[in-house]
Amino acid sequence: MKITDIRLNGRGGQGAVTASRLLGEAAIKEGQYTHAFPNFGPERAGAPVTSFTRICPEPFTEKTEVFEPDVVVVIDPTLLGEVPVAQGLKKGGTIVCNYSGKLDDLKKYFEGVDANIHKVDASKIAIEELGVDKPNMIMLGALLKVRPLVKLESLIDVTKERFKGSVGEKNAKAMRRAYEEVE
Numbered sequence: 471m472k473i474t475d476i477r478l479n480g481r482g483g484q485g486a487v488t489a490s491r492l493l494g495e496a497a498i499k500e501g502q503y504t505h506a507f508p509n510f511g512p513e514r515a516g517a518p519v520t521s522f523t524r525i526c527p528e529p530f531t532e533k534t535e536v537f538e539p540d541v542v543v544v545i546d547p548t549l550l551g552e553v554p555v556a557q558g559l560k561k562g563g564t565i566v567c568n569y570s571g572k573l574d575d576l577k578k579y580f581e582g583v584d585a586n587i588h589k590v591d592a593s594k595i596a597i598e599e600l601g602v603d604k605p606n607m608i609m610l611g612a613l614l615k616v617r618p619l620v621k622l623e624s625l626i627d628v629t630k631e632r633f634k635g636s637v638g639e640k641n642a643k644a645m646r647r648a649y650e651e652v653e
Contacts, residue, residue: 473526475536479555480545483515485606490521496624497525550579568592590652599644611645612652
């Protein structure tokens with residue numbers, strides 16, 4: 471049984487929990503099995519939070535926090551150097567960061583970590599496409615390009631179901647753009 475564990479790192483109010491849940495819903499839509507859950511206490515908006523999605527092609531019963539993720543998604547680049555976002559990442563795992571600088575500069579934050587590191591300027595895309603710096607769903611578009619856990623269209627479908635009208639359409643466009651722009 472091949473379970474894929476994903477950890478999303480963000481700050482309270484940035485939508486890490488929503489992104490985790492919608493990724494799980496996209497997996498269910500494709501006939502996979504999933505758990506999606508947050509890990510936070512009484513934190514306030516802006517405090518570091520983590521959320522997890524566990525995806526598997528067959529039923530599973532593991533319901534623990536993800537301590538050794540296959541994939542790490544960093545929604546807020548200010549967490550780099552502040553929070554050990556790559557902690558526990560499996561050897562050869564995947565890191566996808568919201569990062570506006572050069573990929574080589576990003577890799578300096580992960581010296582000694584055996585991972586495939588990718589970046590996309592999701593904040594820029596969010597501001598240009600959504601009019602607000604809310605890069606949570608955009609990061610999932612980038613993630614699916616480098617780790618096709620589900621089809622991008624499945625994620626777009628569940629996103630449009632959750633966010634009706636123009637908000638869903640704008641998120642779909644932004645996710646497609648991140649899918650194309652991720653390095």
